[in-house]
Amino acid sequence: MKTTLTVNGTTHEVEADTRTSLLDALRNHLDLTGSKKGCDHGQCGACTVIVNGRRINSCLTLACMHDGDEITTIEGIGTAEQLSEMQANFVKHDGYQCGYCTPGQICSATAMLDEAKAGWPSNVSGDLTGTIDLTDDEIAERMSGNICRCAAYPNIVDAIRETAEGRK
């Protein structure tokens, strides 16, 4: 089945099986292997991409459901030669070890900053309607859908905090 996906600003016509997840379409049809398959069940977050401005688990959605959608993957956030601020801060703070969950962490963190800026509360927010102060607990809670078995969590929080502060 043919689906039109706009990925990182480029429009692609993808001819894929109706059973193909968005993640597998990116990896196996568009050769965008930055998005990772850690569990294929929406449990680990390694496949996180940004669809129409919101972060989602790309393994939990079929490619054919995204006709006309705007998708940002890790490849659209920055390149190894020209890192985004978030990516550079992950390098600076060692916000990874094996690096397999990292593209998902960075896509998730990038979209999360927008959510916080828009005032979305989280499970640890004291106030559901006020502005969000991105404390360490707020960052950690909002990033708890992205598992890092190497457990770079404290460094991931440091990297995101520095990026958030740089944007103030």
Add this chain to the structure above:
Amino acid sequence: MKDLTDIPTAKVVMDKPDTRNRLDHMAQGVIHKGLPRPDGPLKVAGVATYAHEDQPEGMLTGVLVRAPVSSGKMTGLNAEEIRAMDGVRGVFHGKTFLRNPAQGTANEAPIQPDGEIFYIGQPMALVVADSFEQARHAAKTVKLQIERSDAVTDLSKAEAEEQEDQYSAQGDLDGAMKDAAFTVDQTYRTPGHTSNAMEPHAAIAQWDGKKLTVRASCQMLKYNVNELADSLDLEPSQVHLLTPFTGGGFGAKLGISHEAVAAGHAAMELGAPVAVVLSRQQVAEATMRRSETVQQIRLAADAEGRLTGIGHTATVSNLPDEPFAEPVTQATPFIYRGENREVGMKVKRINSMAAGSVRAPGEAVGLTALEIAMDELARASGVDPVELRKINVPEVDPSDGRDFSSNTLVEALDDGARAFGWADRETGRTDGDWLIGYGMASATRVNMIGESHARITLEDGKVLVETDMTDVGTGTYAILTQIAAEMLGVDPAHVTVDLGNSDHPKAAGSGGSWGASSSGSSVFVACENLRSRIAEEMGVEETDLTLQDGIARAANTQRELASFGTLAVEGVIDAGKTGEDVRQATFGSFFAEVGVNRVSGEVRVRRMHGSFAAGRILNEMTARSQCLGGMTFGIGMALTEELMFDPRDGHLVNNDMAEYHVPVNLDVPQLTVNFLEERDPWANPMQAKGIGELGICGAGASIVNAIYDACGVRVRDLPATMDKLLSGLPDL
């Protein structure tokens, strides 16, 4: 282009301590510093190539089919029906399929049972199709024909075999227990654990008629090449493994596994590249588990808390004929004093997935139980838990009288206590509904090196390091860059490290905390050789040579490194007498503050600190990250991680990340880590020791001990889930 046949070899066998501390006398000033990983930009940009990233043209996809019963013989399958399905290119089963992955350093094929079934989830067949979706559907349509047989699936009914070679006793422990002022005699249980590396096991195999090239997710290529060749009846020279990046291992990728063998077999049969990736459920069911343990610990102490006896006997499990037994008591012979001692191991045979190495096999669970027992002794004797451990640090290894290469446990305990504020802790504190408690534990892990080779080429002032060593997230790219840059006096930006290619000189591989010491020392030895050759050409002693920023200086002359032409050498390190003459280990301490919810029994770790000594720290940032990882594994072990097997049929109930709970970001506070300044001359020429596993060894005990401090419930059956605390919580 260098001629590989004409490269000299420089070899060091560690038969005597190296007290020269050469790295301290170099001029570049990059060793030990927290150099960001040179491979970092590739990882954060999503272009690091793990096993399933570099997909060749025409690649087919295979999906493995699991055994649905725990014992029996597969006699066939509905192959005709499967072959007729859309896109299917082949259906394979039979004698190449592995029962379970190879154990670490096995160096030969694991058991290939030719259709015999030993556990639910054992991969029995492979369906290959044009696309993943087709292969997955076809694999789910496979019906295995099976003759079932009896299985042992209930551990409580399995018989335990005594491991005679692992039993040792000295003195009279029974007598010591009788005469002691204070004793602990308790049984502790830890459940099975799974590594859950984020990258599932994956392989892409290509066969050109003579050679099999496999991109795979591995930890130890030199062994994996032989294991894969043996599994497929090939010569090792016919197997080429590529693992530039491994998405985590933690022991699960030490030995060759189902996906690489099945992909290789199918690629050879079909004459096309074949990818096989284990699903998360298959990783959980069919790779390696840490065995559950039942540990009886006996401690006898005098009126001051000095240990007079230690007993530690453990029962673990594994598949029939599988040689690995979780070495639970590994640290018990040397960590604390006491003249009356007994350690022993028993193994139960069960129809359940293979037990093998999961981060720090042995100490991870064995020391954790011992450190809970030490907390019980502290409570019984009234001696402060830190003080109790300090007064029990032995002068020499009490089990055999050997000296320690270094023993920094006392310093680590003091440093940790200071950093955490142990003396100022306020016991009995509450914070709303949270009961606050504090706990601590010692850390130790045995230390060793393995034979390791690396080729260094210095050309135009730039350095190339080549070895088949892997970087499983440990920071190998960073530390080998730093060692070469420091020794040869070049900017780290002028060092290229090329790893994970089995055509390169063979390294020890990643595992057992020996990777950095072993592969790093091979680079060190190679660089010392190049320094000697540069010095010789300049007519000076090597020790009078200063290499810095691409310039060689000595005796009032200087030359650019680029002017020496091309210099190459293969450096080799090997273990020698220093591994036997002294007891080598790393040491540390953990301190934790927890909150126990007085209503629900939920436990939150509020603060956690680790102080560690592991000889020279090669990169303080990546070393710290290793410790963060170990401590977080400890949080998981203490609070949530538990493999659950159904005793009726042995199947793994929680085979995914939704049901097997590893810590997530909010479960882990901003952990703090200190390193003690140390050089261990017995370890290797860099005076560095392993740091990859020390952070988990005992970590969970600091949390369990803090739970007791908070609410008075002593958990001896991990993990400390809410149900185990609720009934013992103080009245509201």
